[in-house]
Structure formats: structure tokens, C-alpha cells
Amino acid sequence: xxxxxxxxxxxxxxxxxxxxxxxxxxxxxxxxxxxxxxxxxxxxxxxxxxxxxxxxxxxxxxxxxxxxxxxxxxxxxxxxxxxxxxxxxxxxxxxxxxxxxxxxxxxxxxxxx
Amino acid sequence: xxxxxxxxxxxxxxxxxxxxxxxxxxxxxxxxxxxxxxxxxxxxxxxxxxxxxxxxxxxxxxxxxxxxxxxxxxxxxxxxxxxxxxxxxxxxxxxxxxxxxxxxxxxxxxxxx
Numbered sequence: 454x455x456x457x458x459x460x461x462x463x464x465x466x467x468x469x470x471x472x473x474x475x476x477x478x479x480x481x482x483x484x485x486x487x488x489x490x491x492x493x494x495x496x497x498x499x500x501x502x503x504x505x506x507x508x509x510x511x512x513x514x515x516x517x518x519x520x521x522x523x524x525x526x527x528x529x530x531x532x533x534x535x536x537x538x539x540x541x542x543x544x545x546x547x548x549x550x551x552x553x554x555x556x557x558x559x560x561x562x563x564x565x566x
Numbered sequence: 567x568x569x570x571x572x573x574x575x576x577x578x579x580x581x582x583x584x585x586x587x588x589x590x591x592x593x594x595x596x597x598x599x600x601x602x603x604x605x606x607x608x609x610x611x612x613x614x615x616x617x618x619x620x621x622x623x624x625x626x627x628x629x630x631x632x633x634x635x636x637x638x639x640x641x642x643x644x645x646x647x648x649x650x651x652x653x654x655x656x657x658x659x660x661x662x663x664x665x666x667x668x669x670x671x672x673x674x675x676x677x678x679x
Contacts, residue, residue, distance in 0.1 A: 487667070496570075496656050496670035497609070540609075545665075553599065553622050554658075554668060556609035 457541045462561040465535075471528040473560050475541030478522045485544050486517060487554070488526045490537040490562075497540065497556075500526065531564045538562075568593065570659050570671035578677045584645040587674045591638050591659030597621075598640040599668060600632060603654040612655075615640050644676075652678045 458476040465471040477486065485504050489497040501508055501515045503524070508515045514527040528535055540559040571590045579585050591598050599622075600612040611624040615634035632642040638659070644651055654675050658668040 489670075494654065494673075494675070496658075496672045499667055499669055502667065553611050553614060553624075554601075555611070556601075558608060 457543055457557055459539070459541050459557065459560045461558070462563065465528075465531045465562060465564050467533060467564055467566050468530055471531040471535065471562055471564070473526040473528075473539050473541075473562065474523065475526070476523045477541070477543045480521050480543050483545060486515065486521075486524050487542040487544050488513070488515065489540045489542065489554075489556075490535075491540070491559070492534075492537045498537075500539075502544075531562075533564050533566065536562060536564045570657055570669055572655075572657050572671040572674050574674060575672065576675045576677075578679065579647050580679050581647055581649060583647050584643060585647060585676060586641055586643045587655055587657075587676075589640045589642075589657030589659075589671060591640070591657075592669055595659035595661050595669075596638055597660045597663075597665075597668075598634055598638065599658045599660075600640070600642050601656040601658065602626070603656060603673075604650075604652070609656070612642065647678045649678050652676060 485502050487502040488500040491497045501513050503515045517524045538559040538561050542554050573588045597616045599614040601609050603609045614622040618634045629645045634640045654673045656673045658670045660666045660668045
């Protein structure tokens with residue numbers, strides 16, 4: 454799986470949008486970008502994933518650049534409960550039969566009042 | 567749908583003992599993956615079971631083993647426990663082929679004294 458690079462930490466004010474970047478310059482055509490988050494000592498929570506197009510769900514939006522070498526996870530109105538470590542993971546396509554997730558160190562997002 | 571459940575949630579053992587952890591996947595999911603999370607090494611893949619067969623294995627010693635039952639429930643076993651085995655053990659399940667999105671359980675916190 455391609456490696457990803459994320460900032461170690463970020464701050465965000467409550468109510469503002471949190472924009473978390475991820476670089477994945479070696480991503481190949483059949484690899485998806487997945488985002489998970491982990492609130493302290495809990496299991497990772499799936500947020501969103503995408504291949505080429507931008508994606509949005511009830512939790513967040515995922516913006517993937519046209520060359521697919523980077524992406525941004527957007528939490529539109531961050532709350533204190535969004536404080537967590539956010540992991541960006543590149544994973545082989547669903548048709549590959551390959552399931553393993555390779556976690557990096559992620560970005561610690563701190564949302565402040 | 568109920569999420570992934572793991573039992574027990576907390577466990578204390580002493581060096582040399584063995585431990586068995588249990589994971590019940592989301593109903594209908596056939597793949598179960600296990601991960602170990604420590605402060606030093608982060609989240610690392612242990613192994614994946616699909617249709618009662620180990621399909622992928624991470625770089626862990628043979629003291630770590632697992633199995634999956636016909637109802638997709640999975641257990642992992644660690645024999646001859648070492649202090650370094652103290653960790654959060656996470657189980658994740660994914661759907662019919664095993665290549666779909668993985669959903670994590672709350673984890674089992676193991677402390678080895």
C-alpha cells in the first residue's frame with residue numbers, strides 16, 4: 454500500500470471547519486483513500502473513503518486532488534467531540550480481495566472552545 | 567445493526583500466562599482482522615481471517631494465533647505472555663468479500679504484569 458504523510462497535530466476552534474491534509478504521492482490507480490479517527494483509547498471509527506471523486510457523508514467531506522497525490526478531510530463544523538487522532542490510509546481497491554489497513558501516526562486534531 | 571463487539575474489555579495477566587480474546591463481527595460480515603496498538607509501535611496488523619481461514623498475517627511471533635468459527639466469530643490467543651504484549655487489541659470486521667470497509671470494535675485492553 455502507498456505511504457501517506459500527515460501533519461503531526463492541528464488545532465481548530467469549535468464551530469469552525471477543520472481541514473486535515475494528507476499526501477499520498479505514490480498512490481496507484483486502484484488504491485482508495487480511507488479516513489478513520491480514533492478518540493482516546495477507543496477503536497478507530499470509519500469516516501469516509503474515495504477513489505477519484507470528492508465524497509461527502511453525514512460526518513465529513515473528502516476532497517481528492519485531480520492527480521490523486523493528496524487529499525483533504527473536511528469536518529465542516531468541528532465540535533469538542535471531534536478531538537481525536539485522524540488517520541489517512543491508502544488501500545488497495547475492493548476488487549483486490551486485500552483487506553489489511555496500514556496505519557501511520559495520523560494527525561492529532563485538538564478542537565478548542 | 568449491532569457493531570463489532572469484543573470481550574473482555576479489560577484483562578490483567580502475568581508473564582508466562584496465556585490469554586484468549588474474543589471478537590463478534592457485524593452480522594453478515596465474513597472477514598475479521600486483528601490489530602495490536604501500543605504507544606511505541608502504533609496500530610499494527612496481526613492477522614485476518616476469512617471464512618474460517620487465515621488469509622493474511624502480519625509480522626508477529628508464533629505466540630500470537632487466532633481462529634475463526636463458522637459463524638464468523640473469531641478468537642485470538644497469545645501464549646507465554648511478555649510484558650511487551652501489554653496493548654490495546656482491536657478487532658475489525660468487513661463484509662462479504664472481506665475487501666469492503668473495515669469497522670472496528672472497542673478493543674480489549676491487556677495489561678501484562
